[in-house]
Amino acid sequence: MASTELVFSSTAEHRAWLQTQAPLPRGFRVGTTTFDFTPEEVAMPARMTLTLIALDAPTDAFAAVFTRNAFPGAPVLIGRRRLAGARLGAFIINNKISNVCAPGGIEAAETVCAETARLLGLSPEEVLPSSTGVIGWKLPQQAMLAALPAAVGALSAGSALPAAEGIMTTDLYPKVRRATVGDGSIVGIAKGAGMIEPNMATMLAFLLTDLRIPRTDLRACLARVVARTFNRISVDSDTSTSDTVAIAASGRVPCHDLDAFEQALGTVCADLAEDVVRNGEGVRHVIRVRVDEAPDEAFAHALGKAVVNAPLFKCAVAGNDPNVGRLVQAIGKFLGATGSTVDVSRMRLSIGGETIFENGVFAIDPRKESRLQAHLLDAQLYASAEPQGGIFSPPIDFPPHERCVEVGITVGSGTAKATVIGADLTHEYVSENADYRS
Amino acid sequence: MASTELVFSSTAEHRAWLQTQAPLPRGFRVGTTTFDFTPEEVAMPARMTLTLIALDAPTDAFAAVFTRNAFPGAPVLIGRRRLAGARLGAFIINNKISNVCAPGGIEAAETVCAETARLLGLSPEEVLPSSTGVIGWKLPQQAMLAALPAAVGALSAGSALPAAEGIMTTDLYPKVRRATVGDGSIVGIAKGAGMIEPNMATMLAFLLTDLRIPRTDLRACLARVVARTFNRISVDSDTSTSDTVAIAASGRVPCHDLDAFEQALGTVCADLAEDVVRNGEGVRHVIRVRVDEAPDEAFAHALGKAVVNAPLFKCAVAGNDPNVGRLVQAIGKFLGATGSTVDVSRMRLSIGGETIFENGVFAIDPRKESRLQAHLLDAQLYASAEPQGGIFSPPIDFPPHERCVEVGITVGSGTAKATVIGADLTHEYVSENADYRS
Numbered sequence: 001m002a003s004t005e006l007v008f009s010s011t012a013e014h015r016a017w018l019q020t021q022a023p024l025p026r027g028f029r030v031g032t033t034t035f036d037f038t039p040e041e042v043a044m045p046a047r048m049t050l051t052l053i054a055l056d057a058p059t060d061a062f063a064a065v066f067t068r069n070a071f072p073g074a075p076v077l078i079g080r081r082r083l084a085g086a087r088l089g090a091f092i093i094n095n096k097i098s099n100v101c102a103p104g105g106i107e108a109a110e111t112v113c114a115e116t117a118r119l120l121g122l123s124p125e126e127v128l129p130s131s132t133g134v135i136g137w138k139l140p141q142q143a144m145l146a147a148l149p150a151a152v153g154a155l156s157a158g159s160a161l162p163a164a165e166g167i168m169t170t171d172l173y174p175k176v177r178r179a180t181v182g183d184g185s186i187v188g189i190a191k192g193a194g195m196i197e198p199n200m201a202t203m204l205a206f207l208l209t210d211l212r213i214p215r216t217d218l219r220a221c222l223a224r225v226v227a228r229t230f231n232r233i234s235v236d237s238d239t240s241t242s243d244t245v246a247i248a249a250s251g252r253v254p255c256h257d258l259d260a261f262e263q264a265l266g267t268v269c270a271d272l273a274e275d276v277v278r279n280g281e282g283v284r285h286v287i288r289v290r291v292d293e294a295p296d297e298a299f300a301h302a303l304g305k306a307v308v309n310a311p312l313f314k315c316a317v318a319g320n321d322p323n324v325g326r327l328v329q330a331i332g333k334f335l336g337a338t339g340s341t342v343d344v345s346r347m348r349l350s351i352g353g354e355t356i357f358e359n360g361v362f363a364i365d366p367r368k369e370s371r372l373q374a375h376l377l378d379a380q381l382y383a384s385a386e387p388q389g390g391i392f393s394p395p396i397d398f399p400p401h402e403r404c405v406e407v408g409i410t411v412g413s414g415t416a417k418a419t420v421i422g423a424d425l426t427h428e429y430v431s432e433n434a435d436y437r438s
Numbered sequence: 439m440a441s442t443e444l445v446f447s448s449t450a451e452h453r454a455w456l457q458t459q460a461p462l463p464r465g466f467r468v469g470t471t472t473f474d475f476t477p478e479e480v481a482m483p484a485r486m487t488l489t490l491i492a493l494d495a496p497t498d499a500f501a502a503v504f505t506r507n508a509f510p511g512a513p514v515l516i517g518r519r520r521l522a523g524a525r526l527g528a529f530i531i532n533n534k535i536s537n538v539c540a541p542g543g544i545e546a547a548e549t550v551c552a553e554t555a556r557l558l559g560l561s562p563e564e565v566l567p568s569s570t571g572v573i574g575w576k577l578p579q580q581a582m583l584a585a586l587p588a589a590v591g592a593l594s595a596g597s598a599l600p601a602a603e604g605i606m607t608t609d610l611y612p613k614v615r616r617a618t619v620g621d622g623s624i625v626g627i628a629k630g631a632g633m634i635e636p637n638m639a640t641m642l643a644f645l646l647t648d649l650r651i652p653r654t655d656l657r658a659c660l661a662r663v664v665a666r667t668f669n670r671i672s673v674d675s676d677t678s679t680s681d682t683v684a685i686a687a688s689g690r691v692p693c694h695d696l697d698a699f700e701q702a703l704g705t706v707c708a709d710l711a712e713d714v715v716r717n718g719e720g721v722r723h724v725i726r727v728r729v730d731e732a733p734d735e736a737f738a739h740a741l742g743k744a745v746v747n748a749p750l751f752k753c754a755v756a757g758n759d760p761n762v763g764r765l766v767q768a769i770g771k772f773l774g775a776t777g778s779t780v781d782v783s784r785m786r787l788s789i790g791g792e793t794i795f796e797n798g799v800f801a802i803d804p805r806k807e808s809r810l811q812a813h814l815l816d817a818q819l820y821a822s823a824e825p826q827g828g829i830f831s832p833p834i835d836f837p838p839h840e841r842c843v844e845v846g847i848t849v850g851s852g853t854a855k856a857t858v859i860g861a862d863l864t865h866e867y868v869s870e871n872a873d874y875r876s
Contacts, residue, residue, distance in 0.1 A: 425872070
């Protein structure tokens with residue numbers, strides 16, 4: 001999916017590259033502020049960052065897609081309404097608490113939007129809220145209102161990097177991707193890192209462009225791009241209650257080629273989506289499943305998802321174990337559960353380019369095993385560090401490379417294809433989600 | 439699900455109880471033998487146990503249900519054919535290699551059946567094979583043929599326990615359950631322990647009875663019972679290529695009450711199914727989800743499965759973290775993905791009997807949090823032992839109790855209900871499936 005293969009050897013090197021991606025398109029400013037508070041629901045201190053993304057002038061060219069989880073957060077409910085509005089002037093985003101099904105959640109989010117609007121000279125309907133973090137807790141409304149002036153005061157037209165950092169929760173590093181179209185640019189930021197199997201959108205991603213794209217085109221374009229990028233990833237098969245992908249176009253630069261814009265947007269989203277998986281909670285291997293010769297694209301997509309969501313295959317990859325049986329199990333589980341009638345004897349499977357199954361039987365031997373294992377080791381992002389007090393933590397906070405475990409599934413029953421990006425299942429994932437309270 | 443709540447404080451105590459469940463019904467004998475071999479596909483030694491369950495005389499009263507995985511093992515393909523046969527005289531079962539999609543797999547299994555039949559004076563079609571273990575490797579046919587006479591020589595009418603032990607793979611302990619109906623009995627054995635989300639049947643389970651049940655009744659009864667027992671469990675959402683539940687009735691004892699038989703069979707299967715989860719790979723908490731007031735039973739079943747298969751909720755349970763947000767996320771993911779139209783504001787959720795969500799919002803506070811956490815700790819089977827070289831292993835090889843994390847979902851949109859049994863997601867699971875080659 002990534003347009004270029006990047007290699008980094010340190011946090012500083014990665015950060016220097018992020019700076020090259022972060023120059024804000026014309027017409028946008030970002031500002032952040034961080035403060036401490038105590039949630040009502042538990043007796044322990046917490047820290048929140050408010051991230052403000054403001055347009056110099058409200059635009060009618062904005063679009064968003066939201067989670068399909070049946071318990072959407074208050075910001076998602078509000079965001080759906082905002083889509084009907086005439087213009088958008090700002091995004092106000094908080095981490096730490098996702099404001100989902102909390103008593104008074106809608107009112108709290110609207111109050112924060114109204115105060116943001118007042119400080120920026122907008123109407124409340126021109127501010128789109130987003131929240132990410134713990135589900136169930138209430139927003140610390142008073143503390144947020146008190147912190148807003150500092151976020152406004154920090155607004156700057158330089159770099160998107162503060163915003164990419166401000167929206168992080170368990171992400172180890174910020175995610176920023178950029179593409180240019182003629183004289184204009186698209187800059188996207190995203191945060192992961194768990195509860196990632198987007199259904200319409202991933203966690204939070206904000207896409208900013210100075211290109212002039214009509215609202216209708218922008219919305220159609222975003223829907224098409226998201227379907228093939230953010231909707232094709234999974235870290236852990238769980239679907240966040242807060243998933244949002246939003247785009248705003250300041251319209252400062254004429255766009256002469258809508259196709260080129262859509263292609264550039266597709267690249268930014270595909271790269272961000274893969275970034276989200278690569279920095280997914282506890283991820284040590286990114287798994288790329290390319291399905292081809294499928295009866296239709298929905299089948300190809302669903303089959304790829306079934307493979308990257310099969311816990312035993314994910315564990316085998318974590319252990320650098322080329323366990324071909326668990327791959328076949330995952331495919332067979334999907335075909336059996338969906339009542340598919342594809343002829344499995346026509347299916348060809350590969351790992352790292354090596355054919356491991358064809359004509360209905362496995363094709364493995366000890367030498368091929370060794371090559372498969374080498375492929376898995378080569379795709380590993382880092383070796384597990386010794387656990388401290390039984391807790392496993394990733395030893396690095398940058399992506400050392402962009403290699404994947406490459407799985408090929410040639411179904412032999414059609415011409416459709418899809419690529420799905422997933423991840424392994426590691427001690428680091430369990431430590432992140434069982435050993436810490438979050 | 440369990441009819442009685444058992445508590446054990448040692449392996450010896452558990453084993454003594456297993457002996458009380460193991461007396462073979464009249465008309466059956468079991469024998470096992472163990473041998474070493476080297477698989478063709480990898481250069482490392484392995485050990486296999488052959489388990490033979492023989493009827494004193496072939497019976498026409500037998501039934502079986504098999505996996506819906508689209509890559510069934512050779513024994514499953516053969517087993518489906520056997521169902522059309524007139525009589526069954528023996529089960530021949532091996533562990534270590536599941537004989538799935540291996541070149542020549544059908545022929546190898548048939549050869550083993552034929553030799554078993556020859557030694558027992560049966561026809562080959564009267565022997566039902568089962569295999570469990572690594573997917574993809576070939577059966578060590580010659581070594582198995584050489585070992586068969588020892589299994590036949592070991593045949594004994596005393597106890598089912600040797601068979602329950604003989605079929606184990608990563609199970610920590612054997613599983614045997616017994617029920618009586620009038621003068622007759624039903625004794626069942628089962629093995630888990632990973633790749634468990636049965637679809638028609640679980641891994642391997644064999645049910646033996648001396649009651650005289652007509653073949654048609656036996657088959658209908660087994661299908662009904664399996665749908666509500668083995669098909670209602672999940673350890674890791676993966677569906678084995680070898681899942682088989684088989685029953686044979688020797689017919690030595692008249693059965694005057696078919697309903698009583700079905701009820702007793704239901705109890706044996708429900709208890710075995712829960713045993714399989716409780717001894718699932720790395721399981722530290724069994725999770726029981728009771729769904730009620732659902733639109734229909736299929737919905738209730740699928741919703742329960744969605745909860746016990748949500749990785750983030752499973753991790754939270756592993757960490758004794760009453761993370762109500764992750765429970766709501768799992769439910770919302772299911773409702774959103776299936777396009778359900780149930781009114782979520784009518785849903786009531788509980789953990790350990792405490793209401794945690796109603797009227798569309800959470801109902802939590804620090805004191806309730808403490809009680810929820812106590813419930814999770816009380817349901818824990820063992821505390822994680824310090825990892826050795828980064829590898830987590832369960833510190834006990836018996837089930838200390840039969841308590842569950844109790845999750846209640848009152849949908850508020852109907853009268854149907856279902857109970858689903860699942861498990862947490864632990865370091866022990868990852869160690870079992872990533873840190874060892876299997």
